[in-house]
Amino acid sequence: MSDSTTSASDSGAFPSSVWVRFLRSYGPTPNNLNLFDEYITTAVRRAKIQPLTLTSPQLAQILDRVRSGEPGSVLVAGTAGDGKTYHCRGVWSELGGDPKIWADDSTIKELTLPDGRLVIFVKDLSELSDEQSDEVLAVLENSALGEERERFVVMAANHGQILERLRDLGRRQDREHPLRKALQDVFLMTGEAPGRLAVFDLSRVARRESLEEVLSAVAGHPAWDKCGSCVSRSEGRVCPIYENRSRLLDPDGGKKLAQRLGHLVEIARQNGWHLPVRDLLALASNMILGHPDVKENLMVCSDVPKLQDDGKIEGASIYNNVFGANLPKRRAMERPVFKALLAFGVGDETSNGADGLLVYGADDSKLVGTFERLIGNDPIYGATDGYRSDLHQYLEGDDSARQDRGADHFVQRLVSQRRRMFFTLPDEESAYPFWNMTAFRFGGNYLELMTSLAEKKTINESVRARLVRGLNRVMTGLLIENTDRIFVASSGGFSQSRISVLCDTETPAKRDRTGAGMMIKLDQSSGLPSLDIALAAGKSNSSALQVTPIRFEFLCRVAEGALPGSFSNECLEDMLAFKAKLLRKAEVLNKQQPDGEEDEPFEEEGALMLKFIDIEKNGHGFSRSVTVRVDL
Incomplete structure (x- = not known):
């Protein structure tokens, strides 16, 4: 039986089984061919179901460009899974192209437009032979940079693949191909598309909106309507497949689940993870169908009755499936989407308050109300009979019982409950902040900063103050509390020193009228926040640091008292490199100051004036001039 077909008996007892098997083929299985566009049309026709449809603003833009009659070609670029072939199709x-022609084995298709122009479609550049590639790239070049007006190309290609093909073609033609360097700059977002070539880079558009659309398309598919007559839902039984789908659609909980998952995806993206639509579809499929005790860890309808009889429904928890907990670890880590989400540590990270509620809340008179409201109200994935039994065994069982089963088994249950809490805790639950259940405890502040910059709103002063305090502590290695000024300090010659008490210069924490100070802005090329620190007026006197979520978390943790090296040595090295740039700016600036304005290093022969950073009892740091006499 294939993934997209089912028996007649299954269709009768489980009316949505065809759809569920089709959805399963999008999941993280060893041979999920439906993730490749060339298999989708055939699979949908065989299964006789309505295909998943996702909006694509880029598709409309590509069509507008082709229909405009403007000369030049179109390159649809991206990484694996971005939907390049889907857009070309x-x-x-x-x-007006014939679907049957598109579905045949040829990679190059030709279509004549009503205005007489010939469009050459390339489904995937990597599938072309060198000879085919040379011919197509010649048309691409001539239409973009030459005199070609009658023919143009619509090509799907990975970034590296087309750059390599152009490099190889130029080498064989004994020249530097004119499109290669220009396209490389486009991909790096440091240049414009060359000539009349229109480049649509799909790798730039995978944002949280894509995730929300995928979840909505999967959970809202009309095939779910058939589940009403399914035997797995009769007589009050809980079907975990339908339960997970319902939780995605729930007006309250589903919205919260999608929103917080969107938070994680957005932060992962800002940290450099690219999660194409292919991965988001695999995630959505796994969220609904995941279970560790079924074939390939993804359920089909016929698995449900046995799971019900064995009391294993809670193993299908959608909150665990988000992180691929139903999969073998190796298979989960092979998928970028699960690898990125696991990096947040949801389930492993926690707080004393949250664990106290999970372990003691059911019996503590002060906590029992909160326990029942936040955990006991979910009898399927929350305080199930199994959870309460294991909790009692963990707290009351003898030592031998704990060693045999209790401790390790209950710890795994705690991991699952922490994940559920992250997605279900109310926003206003100040006693149990949901960001504390992750490794990015200041993730909410980072997203708030991004929103403020994008909408050109005032930045939260507490966020700015925390960044300044973190910067100062990294710059000096001292536990100073200043949020009004930024010290650029050294150890007297070695800028990478962890402890630096010599103040080379200082600047305001906010950009002032003279042009000096720090400004937080949005870097247009990367889309990341940037700390632009100016030691004086003029662009040459400033240096900027792009703030990824991990760097933001680092500065905030340091501001709250964490030792820099204990959190991230990589971030610490980045900060010290940024500090070195500021020290060089300070050195140049001091040399450029007019006579009479520069602080004279020597007040008299044999004396050197230095500025040391001192700390008052309240933690406020200040620079103090000290004259050091040198015996000659």
Whole structure:
């Protein structure tokens, strides 16, 4: 039986089984062919179901470009899973191309437009032979930079693949190919598209909106309507597949789940993870169908009755499935989406308050109300009979019982409950902040900062103050509390020193009228927040640091008292390198100051004036001039 077919008996007892098997093929299985566009049309036709449809603003833009009649070609670029072939197929269909021709084995397709122009479609550049590639790239070059007006190319290609093909072609033609360097700059977002070539880079558009659309398309598919007559839901039984789907659609809980998962995806993206639609579809499928005790760890309808009889429904927890907990660790880590989400440590990270509620809340008179409201109200994935039994065994069982089963088994249950809490805790639950259940405890502040910068709103002063305090502690290695000024300090010659008490210069924490100070802005090329620190007016006197979520977390943790090296040596090295840039700016600036304005290093022969950073009892740091006499 294939993934997209089912028996007649299954169709009768489980009316949505065809759809569920089709959805399963999108999941993290060893041979999930539905993730490749070339298999989708055939699979949908065989299963006789409505395909998943996702909006694509880029597709509309590509069509507008092709229909405009403007000369030049179109390059649809990206990484694996971004939907490059899907977009090319969409253009082909919208322009009147025959679906059967598109579905045949040829990689190059040709279509004549009503205005007489010939469009050459390339489904995947990597599938072309060198000879085919040379011919297509010649048309691409001539239409973009030459005189070609009658023919143009619509090509799908990975970033590295097309750059390599252009490099190899140029080498064989004994020249530097004119498109290669220009395209490389486009991919790095440091240049514009060359000539008349329109580049649509799909790797730039995978944001949280894509995730929300995927979850909505999967959970809202009309095939779920058939589940009403399923035997697995009769007589009050809980079908874990339908339960997980329902939790995604729930007006309250589903919205919160999608929103917080969106937070994680957005922070992962800002940290450099690229999660294409292919991965988001695998995530959505796994969230609904995941279970560790079924074939390939993804349920089909016929698995449900046995799971019900064995009392294993809670193993399908959607909150665990988000992180691929139903999968073998190796298979989960092979998927970028699960690897990125696991990096947040949800389930392993916690707080004393949260664990106290999970372990003692059911019996503590002061906590029992909160326990029942936040955990006991979910009898399927929260305080189940199994959880309460294991909790009692953990607290009351004898030592031998704990060693045999209790401790390790209950710890795994705690991991699952922490994950559920992250997605279900109310926003206003100040006693149990949901960000404390992750490794990014200041993740909410980072997203708030991003929103403020994007909407050009005032930045939260507490966030700015925390960043300044963290910067000062990294710059000096001292536990200073200053949030009004930034000290650029050294140890007297070695800028990478962890402890630096010599103040080379200082600047305001906010950009002042003279042009000096720190400004937090949005870097347009990367889309990341940037700390632009100016030691004086003029662009040459400033240096900027891009703030990724991990760097933001580092500065905030240091500001709250964490030792820099204990959190991230990589972030510490980045900060010290940034400090070295500021020290060089300070050195140049001091040499450029007019006579009479520069602090004279020597007050008299044999004396050197230095500025030391001192700390008052309240933690406030200040620079103090000291004259050091040298015996000659």
